[in-house]
Amino acid sequence: MPTATYAGTDVTVNDEGFFEDPTQWTEAMAPELAAGEGIDTLTDRHWEVIRFMRSEYDAKGTGPTVRILGKTSGVPVKELYQLFPKGPAKQAAKVAGIPKPRGCI
Amino acid sequence: MPQRLVILGGGTGGTIMANRLRKHYGADELTITVVDRDDTHVYQPGLLFVPFGHVHVGDIVRPRHRQLHHHIDFREDEVSAVDIEAQTVSLAGGDTLDYDVLVIATGARLLPDETEGLTDAGWMERIFTFYTPEGAAALAEALARFDGGRVVVNVVDLPIKCPVAPLEFSFLADAYFTERGIRDKVELTYVTPLDGAFTKPVASATLSSMLGDKGIELVTEFNTGSVDGDGGRIVSWDEREVPFDLLVTIPLHGGAEYVGRSPGLGDELDFVPADEHTLQSKAKPNIFVIGDASNLPASKAGSVTHFEGEVLTENVRRFLAGEELDGSYDGHANCFIETGFGKALLIDFNYETEPLPGHFPAKVGMPLLKNSRLNHLGKLMFESVYWHALLPGRDVPGIAAAMPTSGKEHPDDDAPDAATDA
Ligand SMILES: Cc1cc2nc3c(=O)[nH]c(=O)nc-3n(C[C@H](O)[C@H](O)[C@H](O)COP(=O)(O)OP(=O)(O)OC[C@H]3O[C@@H](n4cnc5c(N)ncnc54)[C@H](O)[C@@H]3O)c2cc1C
Numbered sequence: 001m002p003t004a005t006y007a008g009t010d011v012t013v014n015d016e017g018f019f020e021d022p023t024q025w026t027e028a029m030a031p032e033l034a035a036g037e038g039i040d041t042l043t044d045r046h047w048e049v050i051r052f053m054r055s056e057y058d059a060k061g062t063g064p065t066v067r068i069l070g071k072t073s074g075v076p077v078k079e080l081y082q083l084f085p086k087g088p089a090k091q092a093a094k095v096a097g098i099p100k101p102r103g104c105i
Numbered sequence: 106m107p108q109r110l111v112i113l114g115g116g117t118g119g120t121i122m123a124n125r126l127r128k129h130y131g132a133d134e135l136t137i138t139v140v141d142r143d144d145t146h147v148y149q150p151g152l153l154f155v156p157f158g159h160v161h162v163g164d165i166v167r168p169r170h171r172q173l174h175h176h177i178d179f180r181e182d183e184v185s186a187v188d189i190e191a192q193t194v195s196l197a198g199g200d201t202l203d204y205d206v207l208v209i210a211t212g213a214r215l216l217p218d219e220t221e222g223l224t225d226a227g228w229m230e231r232i233f234t235f236y237t238p239e240g241a242a243a244l245a246e247a248l249a250r251f252d253g254g255r256v257v258v259n260v261v262d263l264p265i266k267c268p269v270a271p272l273e274f275s276f277l278a279d280a281y282f283t284e285r286g287i288r289d290k291v292e293l294t295y296v297t298p299l300d301g302a303f304t305k306p307v308a309s310a311t312l313s314s315m316l317g318d319k320g321i322e323l324v325t326e327f328n329t330g331s332v333d334g335d336g337g338r339i340v341s342w343d344e345r346e347v348p349f350d351l352l353v354t355i356p357l358h359g360g361a362e363y364v365g366r367s368p369g370l371g372d373e374l375d376f377v378p379a380d381e382h383t384l385q386s387k388a389k390p391n392i393f394v395i396g397d398a399s400n401l402p403a404s405k406a407g408s409v410t411h412f413e414g415e416v417l418t419e420n421v422r423r424f425l426a427g428e429e430l431d432g433s434y435d436g437h438a439n440c441f442i443e444t445g446f447g448k449a450l451l452i453d454f455n456y457e458t459e460p461l462p463g464h465f466p467a468k469v470g471m472p473l474l475k476n477s478r479l480n481h482l483g484k485l486m487f488e489s490v491y492w493h494a495l496l497p498g499r500d501v502p503g504i505a506a507a508m509p510t511s512g513k514e515h516p517d518d519d520a521p522d523a524a525t526d527a
Contacts, residue, residue: 066328066342067262067357068373077330081342087326102402 006032011097018093018100022057025097033095037086046083046095049075053096063093063101107136108425111194111204113184114361115141115169117149117407117496118396119210121414124498126421127174135425138178138202140194144169147238148488149266150407153273153443155241156248156353157281162238165488172496184211187367189389206391206421209377211364213266213397213405217356220261220332227334232352235274236266247351248281253290254350259339260297261329261357263304266397266405269452271295271355272302272312273443278353279319280445288320296324296339296347305459308452311474315444358405360398376400381456382432384417391424393417401436402456408439411495415506418498437508439465441484449480455508464512466503473513 001020004013006029012020017036019025030050034042042050052073056064066089070077077088084091089101110126112119123139151165170179183197187207194202215236217223223232233244258275265271275295282288295302295316301309302316302323316323330342338348360375370388371377378387379394381401386392395417396410403409416434423430436456443449451471452460464470471479494501 065262071373077342081330085343087328087343 014100016100019097020099022054022098029097030095033097037084037091037094039084039091039095042095043083045075045079049073049080049083049088049092050096053092053098057096057098063089063096063098065089065101107132107134108205109203110135110137110206110208110421111202112137112139112208112210113187113194114210114212114396114398115139115173115179116146116210116212116396118212118398118410118414119208120146120169120172120496121411121498122208122210122395122417122421123177124172124174124496125414125418127177128498129418129422132176136178137176138180139173140180140182140184140196140202141169142181142183144179144181146172148491150270150484150491151488152235152238152241153270153277155238156233156235156244156274157277158245158249162242166238167492172492174497184361184363185366186363187370187392189367189369189392192391204391206393206424208417208421209364209386209392209394209398210396211361211398213264213358214361214375215356216359217354219357219359220329220354222332222334223261223354223356225332225334227337227352230334231337231350232332232334232354234354234356236270236355244353248278251291251351253287255292255294255337255348256351256353257294257296257339257347257349258353258355259327259329259347260299260355262298264405265355265358267407267440268304268404269440269442271297271353272316274353275316275321276319276445277443279321292322293320294322294324294347294349296327296329298326298328300325305454307462308454308460308474311450312442315476319445358397364398372400374400380432381436382416382434383420383430384413384434385420385424385430393421393424403436404438404440406438406440407491407495409437411501411504412437412439412506414498433507435506435508437506439504441480441487443481443484444476447481448476448478449484450474450476451480451483453508453513458508458510458513461513461515463514466505466509467512470512 001012003010011024080088123137146167146169148165154160185197186195233240235241260271282291302312303309327341331340338346340346364371364375377394379399395413397405420430439453441449453465454460462474
């Protein structure tokens, strides 16, 4: 399993860079993770989504899809794409330090 | 006093459950009531063939009540809500049903209105879905008139019923235009939110290369944000565009509306959360879920519904007897994939094992993940199996709930390359 270093701490990630163990994540790591996704500044709206991702993961054991994010996070899908242009579900999961959302079948 | 079983939905899952449980209990032990909003049972896999004129809608529908055994009470009414505390179901007609055990089998609902523009300009004129009988019939007429241009098949988002059906449609469209002698005048494009043709890697590689071989362009990771019927284009949330002359859409799916009106029953999309192995709902121990209505990470497919039915029959029995539930449902799915020109692939998988090459159900059998005429005949034969064995609740020989493993070639045991094998 590969490791990566964020905010000076080693963490375990999968091949695509998603956290394997969300408890290793701290808020201090988010800006670096975001930069890796091409997101230079994390605004309050980004943080709203990141915290929502964390709480959804805690409650359900998987990150939400874009459709569910749009319905429940309080941030409309259009804006989610402005915040995380390469796909909100995946990019926000990565920045929030949770595993890649389980694909649908 | 007999105990009271109420089944919501008289489609594939509801009919299977009612018939299987009726055989198990005398009428003095258990009353069974099935509620459905209409009396028209559609063999949904047949919808795939309607647009190409191979099948007419009238050929694939039968009265629902006729599929139910004696001593099953059929109620034609709309479910308007479930009160999980009071253990009652209210119907739009005004009646209330009390239950001891409830089985939810109301399937998935299409939500074309949730995509901006999809049902505005051009809907049912140059934009169709074959997921409904009306849509499939209208598309048949549109295809018959079509003499060239861009045909786009678009899956808006998952989950959808029968995730292979849009691919099958694309393969059959390629064959259809070829047989009409106009294939060179038609540009066929398959647009999906996934990163490949299918969700699971081995099958995805096989199916992606089949699209390529048939000259069908594959556009991946396209999350449709809106549809512009006048301009003839679909636009993704990240502002990519795919132009079309004829759009075949697979709209967003959700669970039944009443689920959202029943506190504590469903999730954000109105699907009903349930245990992956026992099919008991998370809402209450006396509520069970079968088929497309659940939020299980299994395909929304008739084969899944059928396999679930075996486990769920046993679990309703155990629940009524106060015994521990059987946790043996493994996510087993089994789908034929029509590929055109009288051939089909067969895939067989479950929660743990992705679709692999090999043979079904054992080393000698139907070829898996490989194009063959035998598989196509299997698909055609399935309609008769559906009406005469599956719905009545007979065991289908050779097809059991647990996924067979003996005929499968695992990637690490020297399997032939699926993509080149096809
Ligand atoms: C085009 C197409 C092709 C397919 N091809 C295949 C295939 O090749 N192989 C395969 O295995 N599967 C296939 N499927 C999927 C398969 O048809 C479904 O997965 C299966 O029918 C699910 O059964 P179900 O009982 O969950 O839902 P359904 O059979 O859809 O039954 C749900 C029932 O609930 C009723 N209902 C819903 N809401 C209410 C309400 N509020 N009040 C009263 N009644 C209500 C509906 O009228 C309906 O009768 C296909 C589906 C489609 C659309």
